[in-house]
Amino acid sequence: MSDFRLKVFQHVAKNLSFTKASQELFISQPAITKHIQELESTYQVRLFDRLGNKITLTEAGKLLLQHSERILDDYKRLAYEMNLLHNAYTGELRLGASTTIAQYVLPPLLGSFIEKFPQVKLSLFNGNSRDVETALQEHRIDLGLVEGIVRLPQLKYTDFLDDELVAIVNPGSKLRMADEILPQDLPNIPLVLRERGSGTLDVFEKALQQHDLRLSALNVLLYLGSTESIKLFLSNSDCMGIVSVRSVSRELMAGMYRVIDIKGMPMQRTFSFAQMQGQEGGLAQVFMQYALLHNKKL
Template sequence: MDDFRLKVFITAARTLSFTRTAERLYISQPAVSRHIGELESRYRVPLFVRRGSRLELTAAGQVLLEAAGRISDDYRRLEYEMSLCANQAEGELRLGASTTIAQYLLPPALARFTARFPGVRVSVLSGNSGQIERALADREIDLGMVESVSRRQGLHYTLFRPDELVLVARPGGRYARTESVTPEALCRIPLVLREDGSGTLEVIAAALAGVGLRLSQLEVAMRLGTTEGIKSFVRNSDAMALVSVISVVDELRSGALRIVDIEGLTLTRDFSFVHLAAEPVPLARQFADFALSGL
């Protein structure tokens, strides 16, 4: 975006943290405050308000966020379309994607991209978020797509799309009539979890910590390395699982799985592009822009 202030505001509105905004944009926290203050002075309204230790958007801030999001999307499309006027993409693109992204989000984007740019040769490395970040740091790939909460020093992260984890169970069996559980009750339910190093497991641990619980308190029935394996296990057992909502769309429609609410516990995360702090190679940037544009 040409107006960096809007980029700062959008990031602050999504993270609700000036500290995290500064980290994501590689600027100082005072610089974040200055940019937000300039917007508030320009529009003569407060955009954020503090509720104790929490930061919240005001009504005016919500209006600006919706408008800024539209401006950002339009600008990204314009920038990408203009780049096509000057360049024809070709060459080799090495991508890495964490398991959930590789299975459910990346294939449709790759199909559109390779159809648009047949001269590009694409290879994809799949693993958990930690493995993808290490591969990027070791320069084995040009661009990563991860789902982790933490940020590794020396890497740059850009939001791809938000995601939510949901608790799922099979319609029959032990939990057929269970509509919701408390976080404490969740610790007594047999669960199928991902392996150590996965972004999904990191999100679960962070959410539990927020309500005073630990990952070690969960009753783990099985650990599996893929979401498809986890879903298959749950469909054939009385265990439950916490998985990305995008991974169970078909099962929810067919009735093979159902969502059980967790009272007072929301498990959200960002799917992000990640590259070395230096500007990524042109093809990596072009693919990221293409995926973000939704073309």
């Protein structure tokens, strides 16, 4: 029902490539060009500047991208809500989520989902990312939410929400540190980290590798099984922890922790849904669609 030209434009704008857009949408490149030309003709503007083989968005293109994202999201929501009128969802949905997601992301989403689908019986298994993936493979859960960067071939992953890891210290500790350090300073700093198998540790290790650093070279005082344990430990010790920024947003505003910027070492990650390959549909798909429509509120 939505204007397909907007979808074409969005794919070109996100990739800054007509070729990649045609591959993602499974239509020819001339068709992509035709849709973009029709939009430019409709609004009497240029949407892209072309320089050789490269394209960039014009100011008009940036404006259209903002509106097209909202319009296409509204169409998705409309289709979803209209389909709900024809289906009464009942049954059991067994979710599994890594510790950070279970504690800091899922609670408000689960609350609104239960209100929307009161006849669905929800259960939640909590563990680190490896635990959740194991539970999926053993069919103990129907849908997982994980936070690592490791991808198992027998599972299908769908991106859900962006996240960032930050280094934090207790501002009242005896650890004298500047607001910004270099990755090469890390071996000299006492650390408390999440346990093996956690997505948080996976991302931190990957970031270290970009600077030829290994976990074994660091001064790790303790590995703990939850972010809350790390936060409590930091409140009573002189060391630095690596945690999700989502887990400490309120404490940072209250001045309970101080963020230390590790220069040139970003620790970005994406929370993802995980399913067994080929096992799609049902209540798991309903929950995924609901979560993807409401993730901007999280």
